[in-house]
Amino acid sequence: MKMKRIGFIGLGLMGKPMAFNLIKKGYELGVYNRTHEKTKDFQGKAEIFKKPSEVAKNRDVVITMVRDHRAVEEVIFGEEGCIYGASEGTTFIDMSTISPEASKDIAERLKKKGFHFLDAPVSGSTWAAESGTLAIMVGGEREIFEKQKDILQTLGSKVVYMGESGMGSLMKLVNNLVGACWTVSLAEALVLAKKGGLNLESVLEVLSAGAYKSPLVEIKGGKMAKGDFSTQFSLDLMYKDLLYISDALEKYGVFSPVTSVVKEIFKSSFEKGMGNLDYSSIFETIEKMSNR
Numbered sequence: 001m002k003m004k005r006i007g008f009i010g011l012g013l014m015g016k017p018m019a020f021n022l023i024k025k026g027y028e029l030g031v032y033n034r035t036h037e038k039t040k041d042f043q044g045k046a047e048i049f050k051k052p053s054e055v056a057k058n059r060d061v062v063i064t065m066v067r068d069h070r071a072v073e074e075v076i077f078g079e080e081g082c083i084y085g086a087s088e089g090t091t092f093i094d095m096s097t098i099s100p101e102a103s104k105d106i107a108e109r110l111k112k113k114g115f116h117f118l119d120a121p122v123s124g125s126t127w128a129a130e131s132g133t134l135a136i137m138v139g140g141e142r143e144i145f146e147k148q149k150d151i152l153q154t155l156g157s158k159v160v161y162m163g164e165s166g167m168g169s170l171m172k173l174v175n176n177l178v179g180a181c182w183t184v185s186l187a188e189a190l191v192l193a194k195k196g197g198l199n200l201e202s203v204l205e206v207l208s209a210g211a212y213k214s215p216l217v218e219i220k221g222g223k224m225a226k227g228d229f230s231t232q233f234s235l236d237l238m239y240k241d242l243l244y245i246s247d248a249l250e251k252y253g254v255f256s257p258v259t260s261v262v263k264e265i266f267k268s269s270f271e272k273g274m275g276n277l278d279y280s281s282i283f284e285t286i287e288k289m290s291n292r
Ligand SMILES: NC(=O)c1ccc[n+]([C@@H]2O[C@H](COP(=O)([O-])OP(=O)(O)OC[C@H]3O[C@@H](n4cnc5c(N)ncnc54)[C@H](OP(=O)(O)O)[C@@H]3O)[C@@H](O)[C@H]2O)c1
Pocket: 009, 010, 011, 012, 013, 014, 015, 033, 034, 035, 038, 065, 066, 067, 068, 070, 071, 072, 074, 075, 095, 096, 097, 098, 122, 123, 124, 125, 126, 232, 233, 234, 237, 241
């Protein structure tokens, strides 16, 4: 069977390993990244393009994995956007974290031009992107989802259809609400443990064996204990997600005192210039505020 031709846009921390997994599986890939030098590792492995309109030419599917809704808007509808190269019937799969409203709007505008669209954001950080074990939540027409399942199953070990356009993005906000709030409570717990004289390695050993064991405790807790804030998922991106989450909570009228405080803690860390660090660096903010 002929493998699908895929255009892949956005070779950041997540996009790069995802694109490599598709190549390994045998898909024919064309790649584009705004900062062109990030395409250099793809030489000889994929076709490399300098414009989104070019990478979308003669592709069955175009995947976007970029920062936010503005970036998706730019690469799809911008001056040199994909819509100026893609053929009718192409399916766009946006795997970035954006708002449900933006996903719905993009789906409608693409449909009017004869294209298909799925919002398919992901959970699991760089390690899951590398191992092809992301959790992927999908919104859009079910028939289109079924047609593109092979691609999604290459990138993730759990692929769940959530409903109409925008539902994948809404699910992602639900997911990251949990992640952001847990991170702050984990940081508070570890600062308490540290100040109280507990050994953090032993603390994590217990937490990772009991009722609250999770990749967040193991991986982000491990980074907090070591003070290693090298970036897997930047604080800047989690703060961006919290802004989308706040809008959604407001839209649906959800009483959300915890998320409000968590957003303020992320905001103050971001304003202190910590945006490029991993979001586990929230530990440092809590520790500094506790030592004042
Ligand atoms: N990292 C994680 O653990 C994780 C997990 C789940 C979901 N996500 C989500 O996945 C998406 C990508 O995250 P990431 O960690 O890979 O981020 P990243 O490393 O910062 O990469 C962001 C990508 O977006 C591109 N970009 C930003 N603004 C753009 C614009 N205006 N036009 C065109 N391209 C633009 C960047 O291009 P340049 O190289 O030119 O800057 C880069 O390729 C985000 O929506 C994030 O919230 C991340």
